[in-house]
Amino acid sequence: MTVNPGHFDHSAEALPDDRFLDREESWLRFNQRVLELAEDPSLPLLERVRFLSIFASNLDEFFMVRVAGLTRRMATGLAVQSASGRQPHEILERTATVAHELMLRHAAAFHEDVCPALAKEGIHLLRWVDLAETEQESLRRLFRDRIYPVLTPLVVDSAHPFPYISGLSLNLAVIVRDPETDATMFARVKVPPVLPRFIEASPNRFTPLEDVIAAHLGQLFVGMEVLEHHAFRVTRNQDLEIDDDISEGLLQALERELLRRRFGPVVRLEVEESISPAVLDLLTAELEIDERQIYRVGGPLDLAGLAAIADLDLPRLKYPPFVPSKAVIPEDAGIFAAIRERDVLVHHPYDSFTTTVQRLIEDAATDPRVLAIKQTLYRTSGDSPIVDALITAAEAGKQVVVVVELKARFDERANIVWARKLEKAGCHVVYGFVGLKTHCKLSMVVRQDSDGVLRRYCHIGTGNYHPKTARLYEDLGLLTCDPKVGEDVSALFNHLTGYSRQLDYHRLLVAPQSLRPGLVERIERETAHHREGRKAHIRIKCNSLVDEVVIDALYRASREGVPVDVWVRGICALRPGVPGLSETIRVRSVLGRFLEHSRVFAFANDGDPEVWIGSADLMHRNLDRRVEALVTVTDRTQRAGLLELMDLAMDDGTCSWWLDGEGTWTRRVPAPGETLLDVQTRLVRTRRWRTVDG
Incomplete structure (x- = not known):
C-alpha cells in the first residue's frame, strides 16, 4: 500500500481506509x-x-x-x-x-x-x-x-x-x-x-x-x-x-x-x-x-x-540448564527492608519469582507486623504457593482480600476451586466487576514497621502469579513501598471491591478509564516535542497491537517524523513502513526459549524519559472491557535498562522477525559470516538492573 504524503492533513479522518491489517x-x-x-x-x-x-x-x-x-x-x-x-x-x-x-x-x-x-x-x-x-x-x-x-x-x-x-x-x-x-x-x-x-x-x-x-x-x-x-x-x-x-x-x-x-x-x-x-x-x-x-x-x-x-x-x-538469579534481593536480606531501600524491578524468568514476588506474599503471611494482604488472581498453578500463603495469612487472623477473575479463559474451573478454598479459609473473595474482567496484576501488603510507620508494600506486574509459568514467560514487575503507589493501589483495590470510583492516580494508568487516553496523550506529546525540535521517540512492547485509536495516534506521530519502535509478540494490525503514513515505524517480533509476555511503554519526553510497565495489551478488550494497570518506573537506572532492552530487540543485528506494510513477517537471518544476537540468551547471561542510582 502506498500513500501520497501530501494528500493528508493531521486528522484521523484523513488516514486511509485500508490502514489496518486483519x-x-x-x-x-x-x-x-x-x-x-x-x-x-x-x-x-x-x-x-x-x-x-x-x-x-x-x-x-x-x-x-x-x-x-x-x-x-x-x-x-x-x-x-x-x-x-x-x-x-x-x-x-x-x-x-x-x-x-x-x-x-x-x-x-x-x-x-x-x-x-x-x-x-x-x-x-x-x-x-x-x-x-x-x-x-x-x-x-x-x-x-x-x-x-x-x-x-x-x-x-x-x-x-x-x-x-x-x-x-x-x-x-x-x-x-x-x-x-x-x-x-x-x-x-x-x-x-x-x-x-x-x-x-x-x-x-x-x-x-x-x-x-x-x-x-x-x-x-x-x-x-x-x-x-x-x-x-x-x-x-x-x-x-x-x-x-x-x-x-x-x-x-x-x-x-x-x-x-x-x-x-x-x-x-x-x-x-x-x-x-x-x-x-x-x-x-x-x-x-x-x-x-x-x-x-x-x-x-x-x-x-x-x-x-x-x-x-x-x-x-534441550536448551542449556538455566537457574534464575536470586541476586536482585539477596536471600540474607529482609524483603521488606530491601523494598524500603529502593524500588525493585524484577525481570522473570531471569530473576527468580520464588525469591521476590512469591517471597513477598509468603513472608507477609507469617510476619506478625503485617496487618493485611490484598491480591488479584487471574491465573495460578494447581499447587499454588501464593494461594497457600494467602490461606496461611487468613488463618493467622490477617485481613486478606483476594480479587479472583473467574472468567480467565480456560482457567475457569481452576479459579472456581481456588475461590472456594480461599473463602473457606476466611479470605474475603471478590469476583470483580459486572461486565469487566480483572486482568491487572497487583499485590499489596500493609505492614506496621518497627519505626512505627504503616507502609504499603506493592507489586505491580505484567504477568500472572503463577510460579510455573514464571519460569517460562518473560515478565516484569515492580516492588515498591512508594507512598504514592501505595495510595494508588489502595484506591484501585477499593475500586475493585466496590467502595470507590476513583479515576485519577499518581503513578498508575488504569483501564478502562484512563489507560487509552493516557497513552494517546503521551503519543501526542512526543509528536509535539518532535515538531518543536526536541527529543522524541516512542517505544512499545506488547503481546498484541489492535486498538485503532492507538494505532491512528502512532500513524499521526509517524507522519510528523517521530521514530516509533513496536516490539510485538503476536497480533499486529498496524502497517509499518508505508510511505506517507508510517515511514518511521518499525515492528519487530522476538520468539524463542521464553514466551515474551511483558508490556512496556516508553516515551523519550525531550530527554526525561517516561517508562511504564503493566498488564495491558493494546486491544479493545484490554482497554475497554478489563481492569488493567500500568505503573511508571521512576528509577533512572531501571528506566535506562528497559530502554536498552527495547533498543536491543529493535537492533538490526538481533534475531527477530520484521513486519512489512502488507502484513508479511520476514525472519532476520544472518549473512555469511554474521552472528545475530539472541535477546533472551543475552539476558540469561547478563541479568540486568542490579544497581540503582547512587
Missing part, C-alpha cells in the same frame, strides 16, 4: 513464526518438538475462540465489516486458506524433518505396523490391563443416534460388518484423554494411543468384522458466554456455562488423509459442517501431545 490473519502469522522455530535446525531438537506442540495447541485455541466467535456472530447477524475492511465471510475464507496451509506445513515439518532427526538420536515415533513383534506383544498386555477397561464403543443404528463428539477429543470412526446379516454399521470409539498421547513401546520408542486401540478393535466388536477405521477430531466453540446481569451468583452461572460449553457448535473437523469418502461424508453430515471446515493432514492428529516427547530427560537435546 487481526485473524495476523494471529495465524504469529503461529507461523512459532512453526518456523520448529523448522529451525539450529535449535535443540526437543525444543523443536516443543514448538510443534505449541503450534498445535495455539491453533486449537484460535479455532475455539476466534473462528468460533466469528462464526457465532455471523449466525446471529451481529458480524460487521472488520477494521481491515474485510467482510466476515471473507475473513473466514482467508482464515481457512491460511490455516490449511499452516497445518499441512506443520505435518510436513513433523514427518519430513523432526521425526527423522529424532530417529537419528534414538527417539522413534512409530505407527503400529512399524513396531517390533515384541513391542506389539507388550502393548497387547497394556491394552488388556489399562486401555480396554476405559473404552466405550458407541454404535450408530436405528436404536442408537450418532453420539455427541466433545471438543478436542480424539476419536476413531469404525465401520463394522455383521457377518450374519451382512449389514454394516458406523461406530465411534473415543480415545481416552486420561492416558498418554504417545505410548512407550520400549525405551524411547513411542506409538500413538489410537494405533494401539485400532489394533485391538476386534476385542471391542466381538463377532463383527472391522472393515475400516479412521482417526478424527473436532474443535468446538469454547468461548464463554456469561450474562453478567444475572441475579444469581456468578460462580454458579459460570459452572453451568462450563457444562454448556462442551456442546458448542463444531468449527473444525480434522481427519487423516487416508479417510474414506464414505466415512468423511457421514461425519460431515452428522456434525453439520461444510467442506471449508474439514482439515485433512497426514496423521497422527493432535500433535499438541508432543509436549510429552519434548519433556524426555535428554538434556543434550
Whole structure:
C-alpha cells in the first residue's frame, strides 16, 4: 500500500481506509513464526518438538475462540465489516486458506524433518505396523490391563443416534460388518484423554494411543468384522458466554456455562488423509459442517501431545540448564527492608519469582507486623504457593482480600476451586466487576514497621502469579513501598471491591478509564516535542497491537517524523513502513526459549524519559472491557535498562522477525559470516538492573 504524503492533513479522518491489517490473519502469522522455530535446525531438537506442540495447541485455541466467535456472530447477524475492511465471510475464507496451509506445513515439518532427526538420536515415533513383534506383544498386555477397561464403543443404528463428539477429543470412526446379516454399521470409539498421547513401546520408542486401540478393535466388536477405521477430531466453540446481569451468583452461572460449553457448535473437523469418502461424508453430515471446515493432514492428529516427547530427560537435546538469579534481593536480606531501600524491578524468568514476588506474599503471611494482604488472581498453578500463603495469612487472623477473575479463559474451573478454598479459609473473595474482567496484576501488603510507620508494600506486574509459568514467560514487575503507589493501589483495590470510583492516580494508568487516553496523550506529546525540535521517540512492547485509536495516534506521530519502535509478540494490525503514513515505524517480533509476555511503554519526553510497565495489551478488550494497570518506573537506572532492552530487540543485528506494510513477517537471518544476537540468551547471561542510582 502506498500513500501520497501530501494528500493528508493531521486528522484521523484523513488516514486511509485500508490502514489496518486483519487481526485473524495476523494471529495465524504469529503461529507461523512459532512453526518456523520448529523448522529451525539450529535449535535443540526437543525444543523443536516443543514448538510443534505449541503450534498445535495455539491453533486449537484460535479455532475455539476466534473462528468460533466469528462464526457465532455471523449466525446471529451481529458480524460487521472488520477494521481491515474485510467482510466476515471473507475473513473466514482467508482464515481457512491460511490455516490449511499452516497445518499441512506443520505435518510436513513433523514427518519430513523432526521425526527423522529424532530417529537419528534414538527417539522413534512409530505407527503400529512399524513396531517390533515384541513391542506389539507388550502393548497387547497394556491394552488388556489399562486401555480396554476405559473404552466405550458407541454404535450408530436405528436404536442408537450418532453420539455427541466433545471438543478436542480424539476419536476413531469404525465401520463394522455383521457377518450374519451382512449389514454394516458406523461406530465411534473415543480415545481416552486420561492416558498418554504417545505410548512407550520400549525405551524411547513411542506409538500413538489410537494405533494401539485400532489394533485391538476386534476385542471391542466381538463377532463383527472391522472393515475400516479412521482417526478424527473436532474443535468446538469454547468461548464463554456469561450474562453478567444475572441475579444469581456468578460462580454458579459460570459452572453451568462450563457444562454448556462442551456442546458448542463444531468449527473444525480434522481427519487423516487416508479417510474414506464414505466415512468423511457421514461425519460431515452428522456434525453439520461444510467442506471449508474439514482439515485433512497426514496423521497422527493432535500433535499438541508432543509436549510429552519434548519433556524426555535428554538434556543434550534441550536448551542449556538455566537457574534464575536470586541476586536482585539477596536471600540474607529482609524483603521488606530491601523494598524500603529502593524500588525493585524484577525481570522473570531471569530473576527468580520464588525469591521476590512469591517471597513477598509468603513472608507477609507469617510476619506478625503485617496487618493485611490484598491480591488479584487471574491465573495460578494447581499447587499454588501464593494461594497457600494467602490461606496461611487468613488463618493467622490477617485481613486478606483476594480479587479472583473467574472468567480467565480456560482457567475457569481452576479459579472456581481456588475461590472456594480461599473463602473457606476466611479470605474475603471478590469476583470483580459486572461486565469487566480483572486482568491487572497487583499485590499489596500493609505492614506496621518497627519505626512505627504503616507502609504499603506493592507489586505491580505484567504477568500472572503463577510460579510455573514464571519460569517460562518473560515478565516484569515492580516492588515498591512508594507512598504514592501505595495510595494508588489502595484506591484501585477499593475500586475493585466496590467502595470507590476513583479515576485519577499518581503513578498508575488504569483501564478502562484512563489507560487509552493516557497513552494517546503521551503519543501526542512526543509528536509535539518532535515538531518543536526536541527529543522524541516512542517505544512499545506488547503481546498484541489492535486498538485503532492507538494505532491512528502512532500513524499521526509517524507522519510528523517521530521514530516509533513496536516490539510485538503476536497480533499486529498496524502497517509499518508505508510511505506517507508510517515511514518511521518499525515492528519487530522476538520468539524463542521464553514466551515474551511483558508490556512496556516508553516515551523519550525531550530527554526525561517516561517508562511504564503493566498488564495491558493494546486491544479493545484490554482497554475497554478489563481492569488493567500500568505503573511508571521512576528509577533512572531501571528506566535506562528497559530502554536498552527495547533498543536491543529493535537492533538490526538481533534475531527477530520484521513486519512489512502488507502484513508479511520476514525472519532476520544472518549473512555469511554474521552472528545475530539472541535477546533472551543475552539476558540469561547478563541479568540486568542490579544497581540503582547512587
